[in-house]
Amino acid sequence: MTNSALFKQIKAKASYLCVGLDIDLEKIPPHLLKTEDPLFSFAKSIIDATHRYAVAFKPNLAFFETYGVQGWKSFEKVMRYLNKQYPNHFTIADAKRGDIGNTANRYAKAFFETYGVDAVTVAPYMGKDAVEPFLAYQDKNAILLALTSNEGAKDFQFTKEQGLLLYQKVLQISKSWQGAERLMYVVGATKAESLQSIRKIVPDSFLLVPGVGAQGGSLAEVTKNGMNSHCGLLVNSSRGIIYASQKEDFANAAAAEAQKMQTEMKSYLEIAGLV
Numbered sequence: 001m002t003n004s005a006l007f008k009q010i011k012a013k014a015s016y017l018c019v020g021l022d023i024d025l026e027k028i029p030p031h032l033l034k035t036e037d038p039l040f041s042f043a044k045s046i047i048d049a050t051h052r053y054a055v056a057f058k059p060n061l062a063f064f065e066t067y068g069v070q071g072w073k074s075f076e077k078v079m080r081y082l083n084k085q086y087p088n089h090f091t092i093a094d095a096k097r098g099d100i101g102n103t104a105n106r107y108a109k110a111f112f113e114t115y116g117v118d119a120v121t122v123a124p125y126m127g128k129d130a131v132e133p134f135l136a137y138q139d140k141n142a143i144l145l146a147l148t149s150n151e152g153a154k155d156f157q158f159t160k161e162q163g164l165l166l167y168q169k170v171l172q173i174s175k176s177w178q179g180a181e182r183l184m185y186v187v188g189a190t191k192a193e194s195l196q197s198i199r200k201i202v203p204d205s206f207l208l209v210p211g212v213g214a215q216g217g218s219l220a221e222v223t224k225n226g227m228n229s230h231c232g233l234l235v236n237s238s239r240g241i242i243y244a245s246q247k248e249d250f251a252n253a254a255a256a257e258a259q260k261m262q263t264e265m266k267s268y269l270e271i272a273g274l275v
Contacts, residue, residue: 001118002139003206006090007230009055014266014275016231017258018056018092018208020238021046021078023063027243029250039064039074042250044081046242049251053262056090056234057082058208079115090234091117092143092208098123104133112137119143121186121208124170128177135179141206142183146170147198149188149211167194171201184208187226189217189235195225203228210236212261219261223268231274237261 010016021043025033028042035041047057059078064071082091097107097120111120112134119141122131134142147157147167157167164172174183187198189211198207207226211217212235219235226233237257245253269275 001090003230006055006206009088009090010231010269011275013053013055013262014269015053015055015262016233016235016265016269017054017261018058018090018234018236019046019050019054019241019258020094020210020236021057021059021063021242022238023060023242025067027246029246029248031248037070037074037077039067039071040077040081042242043074043078045251046254047078047082047086049255050241050258051086051089053255053258054089056092056236057086058092058094058236058238060094060238061096076115079117083116090119092119092121092234093117094121096121096123096145098126098130100126100129104130108133108137112140119184121145124174128174131174131183132178135177135182137182140182143208144170144174144183144185146185147187147191147194149190149217153188153191168197168201171198175202184234186210189219189222192218192221192225195222199226199228204230204232206232206234208234208236210238212237212240219264220268223265227268227272229274231269231272235261235265 023039023042025038032038032041064075093111111117120134121143122134124144131142159166184206187207187209189209209222212219241254241257244257
C-alpha cells in the first residue's frame, strides 16, 4: 500500500487508528480456549469488531512465535484473513527485525511475499544494509525504530554525538538510504514532546506511534505535535482495545474503545481540515 493510498483510507475512515494484536492466551476470554485455534479466533473477532474504526492492524510477532509452529500458522491465517476480507487496511508485522545481507533479504521476502504484510518494524542498529532490503519492495514499508516509549530508551537513544541525539542521527542518516521514501518511523507516544523536533527532520514521513492508552500516552499531544498535511500518523492501541473486556462481550467492548478513539481522531482531523 502506498502512502497516498493509506492517506485515502485515513480520510475515508476519519481515523488514524492502528489496532495492535498482542494476543496473550492467558488474557483472552476462557471460552475461546476451547476453539481449534484460539489465537486466530480472538484475532478474527477483534478485527471484525474494530475494522470500521481502524485503518491498520499490527500483529505483534512475539505473541505468535511464543506458541511455536502453531503460532506461526495462526499468524499466517490472520494475514490471509486480513488480506482477503479487509484488503484496504494497512498491515504491519511488528517483528523488529534487523540483520545484514542475505538474512535481511530473507526476512523481507518472508513478510512481504510469504505473509503479504504491508510493513515490517526494523531495528536500525546495524545500519543501511540491514534495512535497504525491506525498502527494495515497491508499495511496501520498513518502519524504523527511532524513539521508543520504554524506560530503557534513555540508555542509547538520548546519547549525544556531534550535536545530535542518537535517535535524531538515526532519522537524519536514514533519509539517505536507497528507497528512503518508503521509510516510516516508530516514535513512542510517551515521548510526544520530541515530535516537533522529529517533524523537522522527517516532515513528510508516516510515524507509527505506540503507547497511547495503557502506557499513558496522550492522543491529543501526539496529534498536536506530530500531524502533518497528510496526517502522517498511525497511532497504535493494543491492550486498551483488545482487552477492554475478558468476558464473552470482549468484541463489543473492543469496538466501543476503538470507536471512542476514532471519534477523538475525527475531531482532530476536522480541525486540521483533512476530512
